[in-house]
Every structure is written in C-alpha cells, then in structure tokens.
Amino acid sequence: MKLYHYILNSAGHRVRIALNLKGLAYESVLVDLRAGKDEQKAAGYLAINPQGLIPALEVDGSILTQSMAIIEYLDETHPSPPLLPKDPVARAQVRAFAQAVACEMHPLNNTGVLAYLSQGMGLDEKKRAQWYAHNIAKGFSSLEIMAARHADGAFAFGDTPTLADVLLVPQWGNARRYKCDITPYPRLAAIVSACEALPEFRDAAPDAQPGFAEIMAGR
C-alpha cells in the first residue's frame, strides 16, 4: 500500500492512525500542499489521482480517496482490531461522532477554504482567525455532549480506539496548533490523552513525521 498524504493535512493524519492501529506497513509519498508548491495540482500527481485530492491510498492498482472511506475499507479488509463496534446502533453512533468532525468541522477550516476566505472573500487575518475559532467551538461543543454520554471507557466509545478517536485526534491537534481555546471540553481532552498514550497515535502525529520541523520553520 502506498499513502499519498501531507504532514499537516488532518485527513491524511487520520489514515496514518488507522494504518498504524491495523499494524499495516505502507509506503509514504508526501504531496506538498503549501502555496507555491501545490504538488496536488501537478501533472505527476494528477496522473495518479485526477481529482488532485489527498489523502489517497493506492492498493493493488486502485486509488482510494476520502479518508473515512479509506478507513472503512481498511476496517473491512483487515477486521482486527475493529474500528467499529458490531451492534448497528453503536456503529451508527461511532460513525456519527466521526462525521461530526469530517462533515462539520474539518471542511470549514481546511487550507483551501481558509485561502478562499482570504483571496475570494477578501477577509483579513483577524476575521479568518474568528471563523476558525467559531467552527472549532461549535464543533467541539457538540462532540463534548456526544462524548459525555459514553464516558464509561478511556476512549470515545469504550476501552479501545474506534473511528471516532481516529477522527478526533487530528482535529484536536489542529485546534491546538491554531491556539483555539480547548479548555471547555474536558471529556474530549481525556480521550485525546488516552489516544496519545498509544504509539499507534503518537507515530502518526504530524510532529513524528520526517520534515515536520522544516515545515513549521517556514510558516
């Protein structure tokens, strides 16, 4: 398997966590999304994925896109350890938590949208910071309610990591990097701490990737 991803892109971060939890080795291909590099729009990458999106996972000649779809693929083809519970209602609750990140938080605060708010909408740095913090607060407030209802385990849903934790940790990392206030979400903080105690999560983190220090120095 070959993973096309970028160190700071949280959708790629999700897939790295899932691959680690499944114990799957992969070849890492970094696609540099930074303005001026734009490798996701270069001919070389478009030949692999015509949509120009990352992350993408190459498996047996197929290109899989969209991080949650990739993670469910990994869960279906490598069932142990499972990232979703067996009971249909419980599966729906774990997926709903994951989708509250993937369908409500991340889409609003990703690099492309922030660039368009500036270049297309003419918003200044201060307004964009307000936008970012607003979406984090709205999303995490909702997740904190969901998580508090399942506070009987170390992780978001029970005593082993699920798709919910895989989605939460990268979003939490973004909020920290953008210095958003994360103090109102103690249950989420406890879940993230439990995840970060595991090498599968630590090794997938942006700051554990080769090249991280160089990228941060250039920001």
Next chain:
Amino acid sequence: MKLYHYILNSAGHRVRIALNLKGLAYESVLVDLRAGKDEQKAAGYLAINPQGLIPALEVDGSILTQSMAIIEYLDETHPSPPLLPKDPVARAQVRAFAQAVACEMHPLNNTGVLAYLSQGMGLDEKKRAQWYAHNIAKGFSSLEIMAARHADGAFAFGDTPTLADVLLVPQWGNARRYKCDITPYPRLAAIVSACEALPEFRDAAPDAQPGFAEIMAGR
C-alpha cells in the same frame, strides 16, 4: 421509526430517499430551521437531541444522527436493496463519492454557515452568492470526474441506486434552487435524471413534502 427533518435541509432529504429505497415507513416530524422559528434549538427538540441537529432518526428509543451514519445503519439493518456494493474497493469508491458531497460541498453551503458568513463575517449577499457558486463548481467538477469513470450504468455506480446517488440528488437540487450553473456536468445531470425517474426519489424531494409551497412563498 420517527424522522426529525426539515423539508429544505438536504441532509434530511438524503435520509428520506434512503427510507423510500428501503421501503420503510416512518413518522415524519418537521423541525423548522427558519430564522425566527429555530425549532432545532427549542427545549422540546433539545430534549430529544441535545445537539440540536437534524436530521435525527428515532429507532427503538435510540436517536441516530448524521445522515450518512443513519443511511449506513438502514443499509446494515435492512440489507435489501443494498445501497453499497459487496466488493471492498467498490464500496470505498461509492463512499468516497458520497463523502465528496457530505464532507466537501454541503458543509460549506448549509444554512448555518451562510448565516455566519453574513452575521459573523460581514459578507454581503453578492459575496455569499459567489461563495455558494464557487463551492458548487469545485465540488461538482470533482464529482463529474469520479462519475465519468463509472459511466457504464444509469446511476453513479451501476444500474441500481447507491449511497452515491442518495447524496448527489439533494446537492443537485440545492444547486438548481440557488440557480448555479450546472451545465458543465453532463454525467451528473444524467445520473440525477435516472434517479428522478424513480418514485422513491420523487416522493422524497422537497417539493413533494406537505408545506413546501408555503415555505417557498415566505422566502
């Protein structure tokens, strides 16, 4: 089953289509999202769903949220007709198409975000229309590429509707209602036509819901 939804909310529209495709009867409870009504924030609804989100599906005392999670729940508990193929790679491709709508298009153009662009970001009507059209064009361009690779059936993936079609049709409806240019996406248009020929899709459409004319008259 009891569905809490709103006629013009496309996430609820997705669930109505899925329920119809599965042939499942449901009790319909409308939650009026319009400014001034805000029934999703009223105490009555918060007692049902503390997150104040719609759609929500009540099943045997459980409240399920997030439309894709609800639809996968319906597919797992009522497998016929299937909304996902059996092959893991094909499942991932269908889910990726659905998520390209649910994680990249809809989150940017929903009612709450448009209201925040105006009230929080101070953008005028013209800028918001530009934002809306930009996100539609970006998303549909990407979906057209994905759909063109699977153009051997009437629907997005083959000869029966899948999760991909269930997500596409409401988003297409929004684009039409906002008078976005949809002429550059002939494959998507053909898929939508195939879907709209089915009563399961027609009966789930906003304009087939009681109260639609009244809502539109008030806009």
